[in-house]
Each structure stands twice: as C-alpha cells, then as structure tokens.
Amino acid sequence: MTAQRQRILSAVEDPLPFKAPFTITGYTFTAWPVVVARLETGGPAGEGEASGVYYRDENPAAMLATIESVQEEIEAGADRQTLRNLLPAGGARNALDCALWDLESRQAGRPVWALAGLEAPRPLITTFTIGAADPGKMADDALGYVQARSLKLKLTGDPDLEAERLRAVRKARPDVWIGVDANQGLTPDTLEALLPALVDCDVKLLEQPFAIGREADLEGIKLPLPVAADESVQGLADIEALVGRFDIVNIKLDKCGGLTEGLMMVAEARRLGLGVMVGNMAGSSLALAPGFLLGQLCDIVDLDGPVFISRDRDPPVVYEDGHVSYPANGWGGGA
Missing domain, CATH: 3.30.390.10 (Enolase-like, N-terminal domain)
Structure with a gap:
C-alpha cells in the first residue's frame, strides 16, 4: 500500500x-x-x-x-x-x-x-579563500579581499613553491589571520620542509595536511600550530578517532549530511576537547544559511562559497568588514 x-x-x-x-x-x-x-x-x-x-x-x-x-x-x-x-x-x-x-x-x-535551541545569530568573522596559483597572483588576490580579516590559502604540495606563496601573501597582507589548507597534498617530509615558512609567516591553522588513511603520520610530528581535520572527518562516527592527532574538526554539511548531524558533531567534538570549525563546499547563499547557524557555535568560520559563483540566490548572504551574515527573512527564517 x-x-x-x-x-x-x-x-x-x-x-x-x-x-x-x-x-x-x-x-x-x-x-x-x-x-x-x-x-x-x-x-x-x-x-x-x-x-x-x-x-x-x-x-x-x-x-x-x-x-x-x-x-x-x-x-x-x-x-x-x-x-x-x-x-x-x-x-x-x-x-x-x-x-x-x-x-x-x-x-x-x-x-x-530557535528550533535548534541556539541564540539569535550574529555576524561572524569568516575566512576568504585564495586558490593555489602563482605567488604574485595569490598576493594580488589577497589584496583584492580588502575587507578580509582572515584568509585561507590553498596549497598543492611543493614546499618551496608553498613557501613563496606564503611569503608573498603575508607581505601583501601583514594584517590578517592566515590559515592554509593542503587538501591532503602534503607528506611528513614536505610538511617538515614547509614548517619554517609556516612559522615565519605566522600561519595560525594547518588544514588536512595528509591523505585520508594517513592520519597516524601526525602522531610523530611536533607542530607549532593547530591542525584541522577536513577530509579525515566525514561525520559523527569519525570524531573520536581524531583525538591525539588533530586539534580541530572541520564540519561541512555536505559531508555529514545536514544541519541535524552537524549540531551533533559540535557537541561531540566539544565533549572530546576538540575545537570546531565550520566550512562549506562552493554553493549559493541557500547552502550557506544553515552553515551560518552552525558557525554560531564554532571557533573558526570558513563560509565564503557564494563569493566564487557568478550568480547567487535571493536573499544573498552579506559580507561586510570581514564578517558574514545571513538575512533573517531567508532560509529558516520562520516567516
């Protein structure tokens, strides 16, 4: 029937x-x-x-x-x-x-x-992402984010080139918080070679340095900055295994399957003493809106997906003074 x-x-x-x-x-x-x-x-x-x-x-x-x-x-x-x-x-x-x-x-x-038991949302400082490119191009992109207080640089694995990229961006923007995202592109050897540049450029976060399945390689490396798990944490069940290897959990709703599980992941990460970050795949403001609510509970916010697309949905997310906010009359607004 x-x-x-x-x-x-x-x-x-x-x-x-x-x-x-x-x-x-x-x-x-x-x-x-x-x-x-x-x-x-x-x-x-x-x-x-x-x-x-x-x-x-x-x-x-x-x-x-x-x-x-x-x-x-x-x-x-x-x-x-x-x-x-x-x-x-x-x-x-x-x-x-x-x-x-x-x-x-x-x-x-x-x-x-309100349904999720959260406080009314406030604007959040967000990172703005710079794709991997020639060091000069990345420096120009950094200057183009005039309002940014926080930048995230995409890396591709060559430590010498990464060092040039980092130094070019830091010279262009001595004022901002910088994190780097390797997207699984480093090895223990290339990370060791890159460490002096990470320290010299005052990088505050290293995201997903090694490939999925190589998380244990982090156990023998002393790092002067926190490490975030992205690809290594897909959902709630993956968090406990991160303890002792990673410092921060990057929660993305596309990975974990929605805001419902995302909220559960925040609670579990906090219980285990891990920091929490919210990220996004590329997408419109409609995709960003629930992530913005999750971001109210997070230490680091990386919600710049709509910046990269050529058209957005109505109402669009607002970027101002390095912060992200979402209109109350949009997704989940109750009206």
Whole structure:
C-alpha cells in the first residue's frame, strides 16, 4: 500500500558557474553543480541546497537518484531523525535535511535557530579563500579581499613553491589571520620542509595536511600550530578517532549530511576537547544559511562559497568588514 502523501518533494540541478577557475590539490573547478530539494505542503514550503562531496565522486545525477529513492518516505512525513536512518551522510541527505528544517521553521512560524535551541545569530568573522596559483597572483588576490580579516590559502604540495606563496601573501597582507589548507597534498617530509615558512609567516591553522588513511603520520610530528581535520572527518562516527592527532574538526554539511548531524558533531567534538570549525563546499547563499547557524557555535568560520559563483540566490548572504551574515527573512527564517 502506498503511504498517503503529506508533502510533495521535488529536486532539481543548478550548475552555478564560477567567476573564474579555482585550483586546489588535484582539481581545478570552473563550475560547482548543486541540487536543490523542495518540500511543498500546499502552504509553507522548505528548501535545501547541496553540492555533494567531490572527492567521493558525488554529483548531481547521483544525488537526485538518491533523493528519489526515499521520495515516498519523505512525502509520507519522515522527520529529520528518520532521514538519518534512511540515507548515509552526503549531499542528498544534506539537501533533504535542510529542506526539512526550513519547512518546520515556516510551519511553526519560528526561525531555525530557535528550533535548534541556539541564540539569535550574529555576524561572524569568516575566512576568504585564495586558490593555489602563482605567488604574485595569490598576493594580488589577497589584496583584492580588502575587507578580509582572515584568509585561507590553498596549497598543492611543493614546499618551496608553498613557501613563496606564503611569503608573498603575508607581505601583501601583514594584517590578517592566515590559515592554509593542503587538501591532503602534503607528506611528513614536505610538511617538515614547509614548517619554517609556516612559522615565519605566522600561519595560525594547518588544514588536512595528509591523505585520508594517513592520519597516524601526525602522531610523530611536533607542530607549532593547530591542525584541522577536513577530509579525515566525514561525520559523527569519525570524531573520536581524531583525538591525539588533530586539534580541530572541520564540519561541512555536505559531508555529514545536514544541519541535524552537524549540531551533533559540535557537541561531540566539544565533549572530546576538540575545537570546531565550520566550512562549506562552493554553493549559493541557500547552502550557506544553515552553515551560518552552525558557525554560531564554532571557533573558526570558513563560509565564503557564494563569493566564487557568478550568480547567487535571493536573499544573498552579506559580507561586510570581514564578517558574514545571513538575512533573517531567508532560509529558516520562520516567516
């Protein structure tokens, strides 16, 4: 017997072209396709956007197929906790989870932050990301982020080139907090060679230096700066194994499958004495909005995805004085 529908679920792909090519370890992107899930009830509707996890080969076609596989359950009234049992972590679950939060908010007439037991959101200092390029180009990009108080540099693994990049950016912007993201591109040897430049340039964070599966290599290295796990932590179940190797957990909703699990991850990381960072894959302001709420609980915020795309959604996120904020009348606003 087919369950009676309480909602109508739809999902579509949106290509979201980049303003310019963007390079990290092993990849250059010119667009960032996303999936938008929408739940309609005849009254309020909820939406969620997800881009999936590129290094897990998630793509819009796969995410759409995954969403379709649970359409009957979602339309019959499955809630967010049931969704965690229906689907594994990833982009499809993120889109649905965030659409469910948005729908609940609009049906209740209360913002998501209140439903989640959070305080009213405040603007947050965010990093602005500089893709790996020629050192001079990266320095120019750093100068282009006039308002930035915090920059994150993408690295690709060559310690000599990375040192040049770091010194060029630090010379251009002596005033900002700098973190670096290796995206699994370093080894113990190349990290050791890079350490003097990290210290000289006063780098405050090293993100995901080694490949997934090589986390134990961090145990024998004394580092003068905190290390964040990104690719090495996909969801809640991965956090405990980070203790003693990493200092900070980078939570991205596309990885963990939505705001519901993201909130659980913050609580678990804090319980284990780890710092917390919120990041985002590229995407529009619709994807950033739930991450912005999670960022209210985090030590480091990296929410600059909409900066790179050539068109955004309404209402757009606001970047001002190095801070990010999201309008109260947008996703999860309760109106």
